[in-house]
Amino acid sequence: MAKKFKTSIVTANDLLTGDVVYLTAAGDWSLRHGDAELLTEEAQAQTLLRAAEEQYDQVVGPYLAEAEPGPDGARPIHFREAFRARGPSNYPHGKQAQG
């Protein structure tokens, strides 16, 4: 049985840096999870994902990740996405360093 669609964002890694990036409502890529556009409709999410896949000169491996509204914009649901949004826990070398 296909998994029921839940509110999601489009995320990928930046081609040059490998940084985790998020697709915003303006159609560009942001480093902040909070900037990601929350997509409530499955059809729209799939369309945007396909469009992201076409941007292979900018990003690598786009996919949909479940997210929910938070006080500071979209926030991750799964712990893996929370780690991607934050950076590694052993050094402030990921997003932590960027404030």
Next chain:
Amino acid sequence: MYQYDDFDDTFVRERVEIFRSQVARRLDGSLTEDEFKPLRLQNGLYLQLHAYMLRVAIPYGTLSSRQMRQLAMIAERWDKGYGHFTTRQNIQFNWPKLRDVPDILGALADVGMHAIQTSGNCVRNVTADHFAGAAADEIEDPRPTAELVRQWSTDHPEFAFLPRKFKIAVSGSPNDRAVTKSHDIGLRMVLNDAGEPGYEVSVGGGLGRTPILAQVIRRFLPKADLLPYLEAILQVYNLRGRRDNKHKARLKIVLHEHGLEQVRLWVEEAFQAQRTLFTPPDDLIRKIAASFTEPQWKDAPVPPVLSPGVAQFLRTNVARHKRLDHAIVTVSLKARGETPGDATAEQMRVLANLAERYSHDELRISHEQNVILPHVHRADLAAVHAALERVGLATPNAGLISDIISCPGMDYCALATARSIPVAKGIAEAFADMARQRDIGGLKIKISGCINACGHHHVGHIGILGLEKAGVESYQVTLGGDGTETAAIGERAGPGFSADEIVPAVERLVEAYLALRASRDETFIRTYRRLGAQPFKDALYPEVKSDAA
């Protein structure tokens, strides 16, 4: 040490330039990611959770000072000032930028290194005993064998697309420090009845989803037959290995499905055919052997050890050398609060300087994620200890409970199901008291962040596997594993523990051991073998025990 000749140098530099043009084509949009991915992986470049990761081969874990300095330079110039040494005796850089990778590979080529075959379904970096050439119990230095295997397997056209990755380990000693039983092929140097050295060949070992120990396929293989015999095993695997299911594609599954006897027949048949076609590469073997001649040993009196700090370091981190006046120093990369296997550029430089000055220019990376200074004269131990102390590298915990193997887990790895580094750090913190660690004695904890088992958890005395359960990290414990010559796969203890529960669970195990051991000399694994799993399970799951009572 083996030095690249013109052929090696040209080959590696050509590969760098090929990759440079591939990166340029990826960046200008001529290559899609689907087209580029296999190309970058052939050059050791992965995309991990937060960034690219470059995995660099350290053949059989051996490095010169110059090479270590270059790794430090790369860490500083193109990464975030550190590198991560892995259980495969490789180094991983966690933050390279795609555009810089060809330059990094060029810098590696400058010191006779590369990242080729550190990924993909090919023969991977050959690993060996990290005490090679120095160990007191050694029959022969395994590195000439490992170098021969490296040259044979590098860019071997027939074996570039095997059913799955293929790992070979070599040990020159009866004491197995190279975990040979968990490799596709494990070569262990042995003597035959005539006293000639050869190999006991084991096949089909592997951890991961289906942990299986390698089985002996040949009790004694003369040294001269090594390459045709390896060629035969690889041919059989290439033909018989399953390509329909990634999880059943390793050599261990061929053994499992067809049985050792059948595989032996196939290998012997292929071997006989190979042998007639094969011209022994005597010149090459002589050239390789000449690269591993013994250093000019220093001759000096051995002074008594006066400082208690040095004496303590000697007890844990210094092993017997084949020469009584020398010693093997294990530099622990497991200081309290640090990430297992990580070294900063500054630490790498200090290690390079120490190797140059005190260890005949040699360093080794152990699969236990430590750095070895293999040939230190005993008169120099106090100076080496003092220099290590200044950069936080003198932790006297080699082989103790805080000398933990940990894979990068979900802090970096895209395949991970849970984090491992915080668990390793949590355990090290809980047992920070060095006197308590010494009282506990030798205990190997190994942690993997997913079922792929890069952290060797199946062969940890206490193994920890990070999984996901109901949307949170969950840690499964295995008990009684062993990666040495008495190899064993650990037994799963029971239900997993949450991230908050796993460190206390390990503490309960250790408390149980301390209460159960017959004497201070009985290590954790021996107590476990004497009593079996049950008393340890009772300690792990006290509520189950009280329910049953």
